[in-house]
Amino acid sequence: MKFGILINEGPYQHQASDSAYLFCKAALEKGHEISRVFFYNDGVNNSTKLTEPPQDDRNIVQRWSKMGEEHGVDLVVCVAAALRRGIRDENLAPGFRISGLGQLVEVGIQADRLVVFGD
Amino acid sequence: MKFGILINEGPYQHQASDSAYLFCKAALEKGHEISRVFFYNDGVNNSTKLTEPPQDDRNIVQRWSKMGEEHGVDLVVCVAAALRRGIRDENLAPGFRISGLGQLVEVGIQADRLVVFGD
Amino acid sequence: MSEEGGIKKFMFVNRKAPYGTVYALESLEVVLITAAFDQDVSLAFLDDGVYQLKKGQQTKGIETKNFSPTFRALDGYDIEKLYVEREAMEERGLTEADLLVDVIVLSRVEMGELMEQQDVVLSC
Amino acid sequence: MSEEGGIKKFMFVNRKAPYGTVYALESLEVVLITAAFDQDVSLAFLDDGVYQLKKGQQTKGIETKNFSPTFRALDGYDIEKLYVEREAMEERGLTEADLLVDVIVLSRVEMGELMEQQDVVLSC
Amino acid sequence: MLHIINKAPQERNSLDSCLRVARTGTILLIEDGVYAATRGNAAEGKIKDAMTRFKVCVLGPDLDARGMGDRLIEGVQSVGYDGFVDLVASEPNCQSWV
Amino acid sequence: MLHIINKAPQERNSLDSCLRVARTGTILLIEDGVYAATRGNAAEGKIKDAMTRFKVCVLGPDLDARGMGDRLIEGVQSVGYDGFVDLVASEPNCQSWV
Numbered sequence: 001m002k003f004g005i006l007i008n009e010g011p012y013q014h015q016a017s018d019s020a021y022l023f024c025k026a027a028l029e030k031g032h033e034i035s036r037v038f039f040y041n042d043g044v045n046n047s048t049k050l051t052e053p054p055q056d057d058r059n060i061v062q063r064w065s066k067m068g069e070e071h072g073v074d075l076v077v078c079v080a081a082a083l084r085r086g087i088r089d090e091n092l093a094p095g096f097r098i099s100g101l102g103q104l105v106e107v108g109i110q111a112d113r114l115v116v117f118g119d
Numbered sequence: 120m121k122f123g124i125l126i127n128e129g130p131y132q133h134q135a136s137d138s139a140y141l142f143c144k145a146a147l148e149k150g151h152e153i154s155r156v157f158f159y160n161d162g163v164n165n166s167t168k169l170t171e172p173p174q175d176d177r178n179i180v181q182r183w184s185k186m187g188e189e190h191g192v193d194l195v196v197c198v199a200a201a202l203r204r205g206i207r208d209e210n211l212a213p214g215f216r217i218s219g220l221g222q223l224v225e226v227g228i229q230a231d232r233l234v235v236f237g238d
Numbered sequence: 239m240s241e242e243g244g245i246k247k248f249m250f251v252n253r254k255a256p257y258g259t260v261y262a263l264e265s266l267e268v269v270l271i272t273a274a275f276d277q278d279v280s281l282a283f284l285d286d287g288v289y290q291l292k293k294g295q296q297t298k299g300i301e302t303k304n305f306s307p308t309f310r311a312l313d314g315y316d317i318e319k320l321y322v323e324r325e326a327m328e329e330r331g332l333t334e335a336d337l338l339v340d341v342i343v344l345s346r347v348e349m350g351e352l353m354e355q356q357d358v359v360l361s362c
Numbered sequence: 363m364s365e366e367g368g369i370k371k372f373m374f375v376n377r378k379a380p381y382g383t384v385y386a387l388e389s390l391e392v393v394l395i396t397a398a399f400d401q402d403v404s405l406a407f408l409d410d411g412v413y414q415l416k417k418g419q420q421t422k423g424i425e426t427k428n429f430s431p432t433f434r435a436l437d438g439y440d441i442e443k444l445y446v447e448r449e450a451m452e453e454r455g456l457t458e459a460d461l462l463v464d465v466i467v468l469s470r471v472e473m474g475e476l477m478e479q480q481d482v483v484l485s486c
Numbered sequence: 487m488l489h490i491i492n493k494a495p496q497e498r499n500s501l502d503s504c505l506r507v508a509r510t511g512t513i514l515l516i517e518d519g520v521y522a523a524t525r526g527n528a529a530e531g532k533i534k535d536a537m538t539r540f541k542v543c544v545l546g547p548d549l550d551a552r553g554m555g556d557r558l559i560e561g562v563q564s565v566g567y568d569g570f571v572d573l574v575a576s577e578p579n580c581q582s583w584v
Numbered sequence: 585m586l587h588i589i590n591k592a593p594q595e596r597n598s599l600d601s602c603l604r605v606a607r608t609g610t611i612l613l614i615e616d617g618v619y620a621a622t623r624g625n626a627a628e629g630k631i632k633d634a635m636t637r638f639k640v641c642v643l644g645p646d647l648d649a650r651g652m653g654d655r656l657i658e659g660v661q662s663v664g665y666d667g668f669v670d671l672v673a674s675e676p677n678c679q680s681w682v
Contacts, residue, residue, distance in 0.1 A: 001673050008261075008362055008682065010129070012203050012384050013161045015615045018424060019590070022645070026665035032673070041264055041362060042132045045164065048205030057427050061205070081264060084131050086167035086180070091210060101271040108358040109246055109275065113672050115588075116361055118682035120575050127385075127486055127584070131260050134517045137300060138492070141547070145567035151575070160388050160486060177301050200388060220395040227482040228370055228399065232574050234490075235485055237584035251679065253601065255494055257551050258518030285601050286494050289521065292553040299547025299566075306553075323605070329496065331526015331557070350607040354585050359679040375581065377503065379592055381649050382616030409503050410592050413619065416651040423645025423664075430651075447507070453594065455624015455655070474509040478487050483581040498596055 003027055004111035005037040006104065008118035010045030011060035012053070017046050020117040021063055028071055036074040036107040037064070039096075041118075044082040047075070049093035061093050068095030076103045122146055123230035124156040125223065127237035129164030130179035131172070136165050139236040140182055147190055155193040155226040156183070158215075160237075163201040166194070168212035180212050187214030195222045246357040247278045252287030253361065256306070257297065261362035262290045263305050268360065270308075273315035280319035280356075281312075282349060283341070288326045291337040309339050323349050370481040371402045376411030377485065380430070381421065385486035386414045387429050392484065394432075397439035404443035404480075405436075406473060407465070412450045415461040433463050447473050488573050488580035489540075492517040495529035500583040505536055508581075514565075514573055516545040523562045524554045537561055545570060585609040586675035587638075589617040590682065593627035598681040603634055606679075612663075612671055614643040621647075623655045635659055643668060 005024060009016040024034050039046055051061045068075045075096045077087060082098055092098065108114045124143060128135040143153050158165055170180045187194045194215045196206060201217055211217065227233045250269055256262040272279050283291060290306070297304040312320070322341045327333065334343060344352065353359060374393055380386040396403050407415060414430070421428040436444070446465045451457065458467060468476065477483060489508050492515075493500045501522055504513065513536060515523050522529040523544045536542055546564040549555050558564060565573065574580055587606050590613075591598045599620055602611065611634060613621050620627040621642045634640055644662040647653050656662060663671065672678055 003669075003672070006360070010161060010164075010204065014384075015382050015424075015426075015590070018426060019614060022425065022665045023668055027669045030666060030669055032669065040268075041260060042129060042161070042164075045129075045161075045204065050205035050207050050210065052202040052205075054199075054203075057203075058425050080173075080267065083171040084173075084176075085129065085164065086169035086171075086210065088169050091169065091205065101268055102275070104268060105248075105272045105275045105277070108248060108272075108360070109244070109277065113678060114358045114360070115672055115678060116359075116680040116682060118362060118590075118680060122571075122574070125484070133260075134258050134300075134302075134492070137302060138516060141301065141567045142570055146571045149568060149571055151571065159392075160384060176303050199391065220392055221398070223392060224372075224396045224399050224401070227372060227396075227484070228368070228401065232580060233482045233484070234574055234580060235483075235582035235584060237486060237492075237582060253598075253681075254497070255518045255521065255552065257548075258492070258494070284605065285597060286497050286518070286521070289494075289552060294553035294555070295551060296553070296555070297551040300551045302551065304551075325604070329528045330521070331524060331530075346605045347607070350605045353605070353679060354607055354609075354677070356677055356679075359677065361680055361682050377500075377583075378595070379616045379619065379650065381646070382590070382592070408507065409499060410595050410616070410619070413592075413650060418651035418653070419649060420651070420653070421649040424649045426649065428649075449506070453626045454619070455622065455628075470507045471509070474507045477507070477581060478509055478511075478579070480579055480581075483579065485582055485584050496597055499594055 002033045002035045002111040004035050004107035004114040006114060006116045007039050007043035007046065008041040010042040014119050016117040017060055024067060034073045035111045036076055038104040038107060039077045040081050044077045044085050044087045047077045047087055047093050047096040048091050050091050065093045065095040121152045121154045121230040123154050123226035123233040125233060125235045126158050126162035126165060127160040129161040133238050135236040136179055143186060153192045154230045155195055157223040157226060158196045159200050163196045163204055163206045166196045166206055166212050166215040167210050169210050184212045184214040245278055247355060248272055248358045249356040250281045251359055251361040252281065252283050252290055253285040255286040255289040257302060265362040266305060266308055270315060273317055279317050280321060283322045284326050288322055288330060288332060291339060293336055293338050306338055321349065321352065369402055371479060372396055372482045373480040374405045375483055375485040376405065376407050376414055377409040379410040379413040381426060389486040390429060390432055394439060397441055403441050404445060407446045408450050412446055412454060412456060415463060417460055417462050430462055445473060487511040488577035489513045490580060490582040491515050491519040494518040495522040504583045505532060511577055512541040512543060512573055514543045516548055520544050520549045520552060523559050525557045525559055530559060533559055586671050586678035587611045588678060588680040589613050590615040592616040593620040602681045603630060609675055610639040610641060610671055612641045614646055618642050618647045618650060621657050621660045622652045623657055628657060631657055
């Protein structure tokens with residue numbers, strides 16, 4: 001089955017990004033496809049390559065980058081939400097791309113399910 | 120009177136930063152002193168110089184920078200919270216400085232009131 | 239659940255008040271984009287979400303853009319299905335006359351049944 | 363309100379559960395720093411905040427650091443005033459035996475009176 | 487003590503929590519908290535009851551932003567940001583029920 | 585329909601809102617939402633009532649993280665992230681009550 005994922009909160013402050021990541025990991029392990037992860041609202045903050053969490057904590061941004069690269073998951077950051085919050089190509093982590101809201105609607109149409117993770 | 124301000128949420132997602140700014144502006148106009156504005160939790164995201172909100176919207180980061188420069192308000196971003204969220208000197212807006220949590224405790228001790236703005 | 243000719247039913251569920259958080263505004267931005275994809279779009283207003291439609295919003299004092307006029311423009315995008323939960327209005331002392339646009343008022347049971355018919359439910 | 367010898371009363375009010383949001387963890391980080399400033403520090407646990415002190419937290423499954431042992435370390439920082447609202451525990455089916463550390467259980471009236479005596483009330 | 491509430495009464499428990507625990511002083515409703523002080527809201531009774539123990543104020547600019555300026559419960563005082571500053575200064579301490 | 589709830593029952597109105605409006609299907613409690621399904625919580629009655637209309641599940645890793653693994657209400661099913669995926673796949677549609 002094809003899943004689309006929407007993440008509305010940034011890393012660390014809320015559990016949304018953690019829950020979404022572990023959901024995607026489990027879905028991939030079961031042989032499902034993650035068609036796209038769309039980062040909206042403060043969710044765009046998951047894509048900055050400048051984070052440096054404490055050594056004994058998980059690295060939320062790197063985890064997403066790795067999943068994008070290893071499983072070809074399309075990680076799309078909303079351009080309008082990103083500009084509001086200071087995410088641009090210059091601080092974008094590997095594996096993410098910045099694009100328009102149409103990418104969210106598109107995955108809503110194409111995927112079998114769209115799951116929202118927020119506050 | 121001397122006020123200390125604590126902001127726990129980032130720009131745009133929550134009203135906290137707006138409310139704090141308008142509070143500080145009113146306090147300065149009344150002749151009070153803003154001893155320090157401390158940015159903690161997602162509040163650190165108020166300090167990125169990379170934001171570019173729509174033309175018809177307020178520019179939250181620039182507003183703080185301007186207040187810092189025109190009124191000498193000390194805008195301090197928590198280093199630990201900033202590292203978790205991708206705020207560093209390289210993307211720090213003018214007028215802000217990154218420092219430790221001790222700066223929050225210090226202003227709590229020195230100011231007459233500490234006002235918290237959060238979610 | 240219907241998928242006639244590739245058209246899906248998208249519902250935007252609004253449960254949050256405007257201005258205290260950005261969700262109402264950024265959700266509306268998605269609605270406008272969705273209109274361009276020729277899908278079956280509806281908006282549901284529950285809980286504090288009904289406040290988004292309140293007439294007379296004047297945001298100058300909080301130095302924030304008043305986005306409520308956009309609800310009036312939805313018509314021009316062929317988005318006409320705005321559903322409001324009756325109980326949510328009543329608990330907040332609001333009536334249809336307080337709202338910026340024409341809406342379809344539903345009981346909570348009707349609202350729940352409508353949700354079940356959707357393909358994609360978006361909430362911010 | 364007391365300011366004897368420059369010592370202020372700092373109270374950290376915890377009303378949120380752990381892990382769903384970062385507030386509990388980052389609030390605790392402020393508490394540890396405050397200890398170094400020789401102030402009068404107390405922690406208040408109200409509402410879902412009491413869950414922060416629940417024994418037996420095992421966070422491996424959510425791949426997040428379990429920070430609850432830090433509450434056990436507060437003693438070593440001379441932070442000994444942990445106040446828990448009785449009604450908050452009761453509404454959540456918790457008793458003192460469920461908590462990681464020794465606490466002082468207060469009624470809501472006592473908690474309210476204690477808050478009024480503070481110089482600085484920090485909440486995240 | 488000044489108690490600052492920024493959430494709507496039906497969405498979160500911050501107003502209920504404050505009213506349960508707080509003893510005296512002033513309650514200031516800001517941001518989405520202002521809805522609690524509007525006529526017809528399910529919280530109207532709680533606010534009227536609170537007015538017997540507390541001075542209750544609302545941040546006017548937040549009330550106006552939400553289009554609720556004409557339905558403030560009688561006896562609740564509307565203040566601007568300057569009044570917000572005055573309240574913080576005049577009460578001995580303050581707490582934000584975030 | 586799969587209803588996903590991620591907030592504690594006393595803090596926010598998301599569980600109440602879902603129970604008021606939702607008709608049938610499955611309720612999955614995740615993140616802070618898991619507290620609703622624990623014995624002794626004030627929401628226990630609501631969850632037991634909901635079980636007459638819905639299948640009620642809880643995300644086990646979130647329950648364990650919060651130290652509540654030993655007090656799950658009888659009849660509520662604990663699932664892992666793989667079970668979460670299965671629920672989304674098996675129900676025709678889903679809604680997050682954020």
